[in-house]
Amino acid sequence: MKAKLTLFSAIFFLMIGLGHAQKNEESKKKKDQSQSIISGKVNISKYHSREQLDEMSKGELLTLYIERIEVIVNILPNIAFATKPGVTMASLGIPETKENKKALEDNMEASDNYFESTVEYQTKILPYSDTNDLIAAILFYESTLKALHTYNDFKED
Incomplete structure (x- = not known):
């Protein structure tokens, strides 16, 4: 049970991190565009x-x-x-x-x-x-x- 909770937590934080990184990349592209x-x-x-x-x-x-x-x-x-x-x-x-x-x-x-x-x-x-x-x-x-x-x-x- 503890392993499942740890795995779920790791996946959850990984997804949040990827979403945040994508948002930052889109923001940077928008800023760089004329x-x-x-x-x-x-x-x-x-x-x-x-x-x-x-x-x-x-x-x-x-x-x-x-x-x-x-x-x-x-x-x-x-x-x-x-x-x-x-x-x-x-x-x-x-x-x-x-x-x-x-x-x-x-x-x-x-x-x-x-x-x-x-x-x-x-x-x-x-x-x-x-x-x-x-x-x-x-x-x-x-x-x-x-x-x-x-x-x-x-x-x-």
Whole structure:
């Protein structure tokens, strides 16, 4: 009986040790990977016509407006580097120094904070906006997002 208990204990601690080692290895791999310069929501599911937007309730329009702001906040400040996720400092040839990684993390945190405060403001104030102005803003944001598909046309080869 004592031998079984000892064997069971040894196997138990071995399994815990292996699980912990695997977790540390995954954490290290994740830390070593380059972080994408663009993260978060980077596209919208559908573009709309004025007629489609005219048929929507103000609540639906507010949701669309905020979704478009989120995409714009995640992409536009970084278009000199990338317009799609997956581009990293390493893929651009930017040295992955401690300072550069920190700058990227700080920028992402600032973007997140900005978006959160903007959404908080918009959910309180935007319902007072004129529906026609809200529709115009959504159409403007959507045209801006469509223009990102032509961004590479402005680059010289």
